[in-house]
Amino acid sequence: MKDTLVKAIAHTGRIRITVASTTHLVEEAHQRHQTWPTASAALGRALGMAAIMGSDLKNDDEKISIVIKGDGPLGDVVVEGRNNGTVRGYVNHPDVYLVNDQNKLDVSKAVGKGSLTVTRHTGLKVDYTSSVELQTGEIGDDFAYYYFMSEQIPSAISVGVLVGEDSSILSAGALVIEVMPEATDADIDIIEDVVEHLKPISQIIHEGMDARELALALFQDVEILDEKELSFECTCSREQMSATLSMLDVSELKTFIDEDDGCEMICHYCNTHYQFTPEDIAEVIHQKISHVN
Numbered sequence: 013m014k015d016t017l018v019k020a021i022a023h024t025g026r027i028r029i030t031v032a033s034t035t036h037l038v039e040e041a042h043q044r045h046q047t048w049p050t051a052s053a054a055l056g057r058a059l060g061m062a063a064i065m066g067s068d069l070k071n072d073d074e075k076i077s078i079v080i081k082g083d084g085p086l087g088d089v090v091v092e093g094r095n096n097g098t099v100r101g102y103v104n105h106p107d108v109y110l111v112n113d114q115n116k117l118d119v120s121k122a123v124g125k126g127s128l129t130v131t132r133h134t135g136l137k138v139d140y141t142s143s144v145e146l147q148t149g150e151i152g153d154d155f156a157y158y159y160f161m162s163e164q165i166p167s168a169i170s171v172g173v174l175v176g177e178d179s180s181i182l183s184a185g186a187l188v189i190e191v192m193p194e195a196t197d198a199d200i201d202i203i204e205d206v207v208e209h210l211k212p213i214s215q216i217i218h219e220g221m222d223a224r225e226l227a228l229a230l231f232q233d234v235e236i237l238d239e240k241e242l243s244f245e246c247t248c249s250r251e252q253m254s255a256t257l258s259m260l261d262v263s264e265l266k267t268f269i270d271e272d273d274g275c276e277m278i279c280h281y282c283n284t285h286y287q288f289t290p291e292d293i294a295e296v297i298h299q300k301i302s303h304v305n
């Protein structure tokens with residue numbers, strides 16, 4: 013079963029639904045970054061929201077970037093999403109494993125207090141950024157607060173990651189139910205009832221339901237508008253890393269050749285290691301000098 017994202021409406025458009033099943037992409041993030049269980053849960057929840065918010069973008073060259081900056085042991089959780097269904101992301105400190113009194117992964121404590129910042133990169137000159145204070149650090153609650161404060165849309169959000177005993181990802185998903193301005197009191201009552209009886213999304217997906225089935229099961233008259241595949245995919249490249257290297261001073265680049273026998277550049281988002289030999293660096297210097305002239 014592939015990771016998918018489904019957009020749907022119910023009650024003739026007065027309720028908007030977006031569901032993402034993200035098990036494989038969260039497992040990929042876990043493997044790339046070697047995240048411990050609580051870090052996997054925090055990063056996985058954020059990646060689910062990146063997939064959902066990315067799917068709302070209109071153009072291919074736009075992206076959403078989300079930074080959850082807390083004072084807990086995880087450090088920053090940084091994720092990005094695009095409307096082609098690709099996401100990428102990392103946490104500063106992947107080696108976090110905290111459980112609470114109920115023996116559940118303690119994401120709240122791992123994230124701590126701080127802020128949630130969402131930036132829409134338009135591909136043009138102007139980016140749009142808005143930021144809210146973290147409410148609980150559980151991530152779902154924090155995004156619900158963000159939706160309400162920044163877009164004045166009341167929403168119910170469920171994000172979850174189920175981590176196995178061997179630290180692999182058993183299931184993961186995200187669900188956003190938005191109450192459109194035309195919604196009636198009766199609609200809101202129904203939403204509250206649905207949300208109250210909803211099992212954790214990671215459990216629903218673990219039991220075998222896919223994103224489409226879950227969307228259809230939520231309300232009586234769900235209409236599916238769009239469905240697409242999701243994946244963890246990074247946009248980094250050797251060329252990009254080489255361009256970053258060439259921004260350093262020539263003297264600094266020469267130290268990599270003379271003293272370090274080359275250098276290694278690491279992409280934060282996907283943890284790919286790019287090796288540059290002394291010959292590669294000499295070429296970067298050559299390009300840099302000929303570029304200046």
Ligand SMILES: [Zn+2]
Pocket residue numbers: 246247248249279280281282283284
């Ligand atoms: Zn990368």
